[in-house]
Amino acid sequence: MNAAYSTDDHYIHPSILNADFMDIGGELDKIATADSVHVDVMDNHFVPNLTFGPSMVSQIVERSSIGVDAHLMIADADREAPAYAEAGADSVTFHLEAAGAPIKLARDLRRKNTQAGVALRPATPIGPLLDVLGEFDLLLLMTVEPGFGGQSFLTSMLPKIRRARRAISEANLELSIQVDGGVSRETIERCAEAGANVFVAGSAIYRAQDAAEEISALRDLARAHTAH
Ligand code: DX5
Ligand code: ZN
Numbered sequence: 001m002n003a004a005y006s007t008d009d010h011y012i013h014p015s016i017l018n019a020d021f022m023d024i025g026g027e028l029d030k031i032a033t034a035d036s037v038h039v040d041v042m043d044n045h046f047v048p049n050l051t052f053g054p055s056m057v058s059q060i061v062e063r064s065s066i067g068v069d070a071h072l073m074i075a076d077a078d079r080e081a082p083a084y085a086e087a088g089a090d091s092v093t094f095h096l097e098a099a100g101a102p103i104k105l106a107r108d109l110r111r112k113n114t115q116a117g118v119a120l121r122p123a124t125p126i127g128p129l130l131d132v133l134g135e136f137d138l139l140l141l142m143t144v145e146p147g148f149g150g151q152s153f154l155t156s157m158l159p160k161i162r163r164a165r166r167a168i169s170e171a172n173l174e175l176s177i178q179v180d181g182g183v184s185r186e187t188i189e190r191c192a193e194a195g196a197n198v199f200v201a202g203s204a205i206y207r208a209q210d211a212a213e214e215i216s217a218l219r220d221l222a223r224a225h226t227a228h
Pocket of ligand 2: 015038039040071180200
C-alpha cells in the first residue's frame with residue numbers, strides 16, 4: 001500500500017487502456033518508473049466500453065511493482081466499488097454520477113485501507129462536492145468524456161481545476177487533484193498550473209517510443225509548473 005498522495009508532489013499514472021492487453025505484464029514493466037498504474041474499469045453501462053473486473057485488477061496488483069490506481073467507470077458504484085479495494089488497489093475512484101451515497105462509500109473504501117477518490121464527468125459541476133471534500137483522498141476531474149483513450153483534452157476544464165484547488169487550499173485539506181484525458185507534453189503544464197498534481201496519461205505514454213523517457217518528461221514539466 002502506497003503512502004497517501006501529498007499535494008506537494010506530482011505523480012504520473014500511465015493508463016493501460018491503450019496498452020497491449022495480450023501482454024499486460026510486459027506493458028507494466030515499461031512503466032515501472034511511474035508512480036502508479038491507472039486501471040480503467042468500464043462496464044458498458046456507465047460508459048460505452050468494457051474492460052476489466054476485480055479479478056483482473058487483483059492480478060495487476062500482484063504483478064505490478066508500482067501502486068495501482070483503479071478508475072471505476074461503472075454504474076452502481078455503491079455496490080461494486082468495495083470489490084476493487086478488496087482486490088488490493090491502492091486507490092479506488094468512483095464517479096459521483098454513479099454513487100447513491102458517496103460519503104458512505106468513501107468511508108467504506110477508507111476502512112478497507114484504500115484511498116478514496118471521487119470523479120466528475122466534464123459537465124458535472126464541482127459545487128455540490130465542495131462542502132464534503134474532506135471525505136476523499138483524491139478528486140478526479142475528467143478532461144475528456146470518459147470511455148476511450150486518445151481523445152482531445154478539454155481546455156474548458158481548466159477553470160474547474162482552478163476552482164477546486166482554491167477550495168481545497170481554503171479548507172486546508174490534503175486532497176490531490178487528478179486529471180485524466182488528453183494529458184500530454186502539450187497540456188500537462190496548464191493542468192499543473194491550474195492545480196492538478198496527479199496526471200493520468202494513456203496514449204501519450206504508450207504511443208511514445210520510450211515510455212520511461214515520456215514519464216520523466218511529463219513529471220519534469222508538471223514539477224516546473226506547480227500551482228503552489
Ligand atoms: C478515459 C480514461 C482514461 C484514458 C486516458 O475514459 O479514463 O484514463 O485511458 O487516455 P488518454 O491519455 O489517451 O486520453
Ligand atoms: Zn481513467
